[in-house]
Amino acid sequence: MDTLQARQLVIDIPGRTGGSPLNLTVEAGQVWGVLGPNGAGKTTLLHTLAGLRLPREGEVRLGEYPLTEVRRRSVAQQLGLVFQDRQDGFPATVLETALIGRHPWLSLWQMESGDDLNRAEAALKALDVVHLKDRLVSTLSGGERQRVAIATVLTQNPDTWLLDEPTNHLDLHHQVAVMQLLKQQAEAGRAIFMCLHDLNLAARWCDHLLLLFPNGEACWGHASQMLVPSALESLYNQKLITVEADGAPVFVPAKG
């Protein structure tokens, strides 16, 4: 599998001058979490890693090649992205939405086959939205739309998954279900790289973490090394209380 690699990467945030260059490799089987306060550049980083934005310095490599030299279609076969914001300009059903995940795999003249349809339905089933498949996406709740978006990337079936706040709008049960699904994908040999707001989800499910500070400084490594209360407190500028539950640390914001 081709790994995603950031080399001396500085993302382009308007008005930010400094920042430490990122040097990291997202390998098969790993689950990465990106933590940072609002405006730290988590989404920009994700879009830069997906090649949707150019970095200020450094480069992103997909396998042996710089991302900019790989054809968009070939990138889309290897790299999938769940966006935080989605626009629904035209009405589309849930099944149609999941099916567009097959786009990078079909040639110009190909129509979607029964196999593509099966993959889309299986993905919708895995995200527990298959009963909504004929509904218009615009009529769904926020959490249901989020699951449809994740199902679209599951249909796309890339080796590397980039996800921007995949648990947004999800209820507790579906948060766990989605994290479990991502963990399974990693165990099946895919690489997962996601931005998260919920420190505890990250602590529970991620094996690698990247902490992104508002001034552009960053540190990354094994989750066990990164989950240091003092570092997290300075990251969020918020005092934390650490307790242990179910074998993992749980961070609770302190009052006042």
Added chain:
Amino acid sequence: MPAFDAFRPLALLALAGLGAMVLSVSVGSAGLSLADTLAALTGSGSELNRTLVLELRLPRTLAAFATGGLLAVAGALMQVLLRNPLADPYVLGLSGGAAVGALLSMLAGVAGVIVTASAFGGALLSTLMVFGLAHGTGSWTPTRLLLTGVVVAAGWGAIITLLLALAPTRELPGMLYWLMGDVAYAGSPWPAFVLLVLACLLVIPAGRSLNVLARGPLQAAALGVNVRPMEWTIYIGASLLTATAVTTAGSIGFVGLVVPHMLRLVLGNDQRIILPACALGGGALLVLVDTLARVVISPEQLPVGVITALLGVPTFLYLLYRSR
């Protein structure tokens, strides 16, 4: 969607288009029976009927069909490009630019192919202006593009009024008819027809990419579409279609708005089906409207653009009212 299901609505629309054309060539100041019409079309029947159908009515009917189809496909393409169902060549000022080009050349006293070329230039200039100005420093935001188009269209409107005020009286009737949109003066329908067929053929391989683009440029890029080249292709393609339609039959408004909207309500929004359906449906609609324009106050004729506007304005307002 399975291929079989997809082609049934297209077959139905093609039948409707054929029906509309047969109706159109049989109705008129001298009405013909269906049998007479079919006989004339197949080359038998009386000499008089053959001349009436094949030489007088058929070219006009074909021109109406091709114009309607081109406008509807151009409208549908622009709506995907802007991700806004209100986009339309007329609303975006393309038709206005073409009209100014044509009127200027008419005022200069030239005729025929130069009027066509001039209208074409006007349409392309208008597109470049609208897309260039709306682009600014950032990316195209649909609302900004639509607003720029509306303002540019208003500007063309003012120039048209100015040209009409300056024009010598004997030029006025022709110019007015041209502005209102009228297939009566259409030249050869074939260039428009060939372009329409070509556009439909090109849409088949591009259709799925258009579907993905309709989800927004970032999502499309993430799914492997080369967004920028694709957007430019759509925008130049739609201008070409509009300019050809306008030079065939003057500025006919709202076909590009009404037809794609109606068809999307019934057929969903798969561009591989919607775009050919727009070609057939837009063609059929304009043939019917033109037939209506010929008979409603017969023997006088109404310009077809009047009727499309009467249909289009309420549709536009309804769409605007329904959107957030």
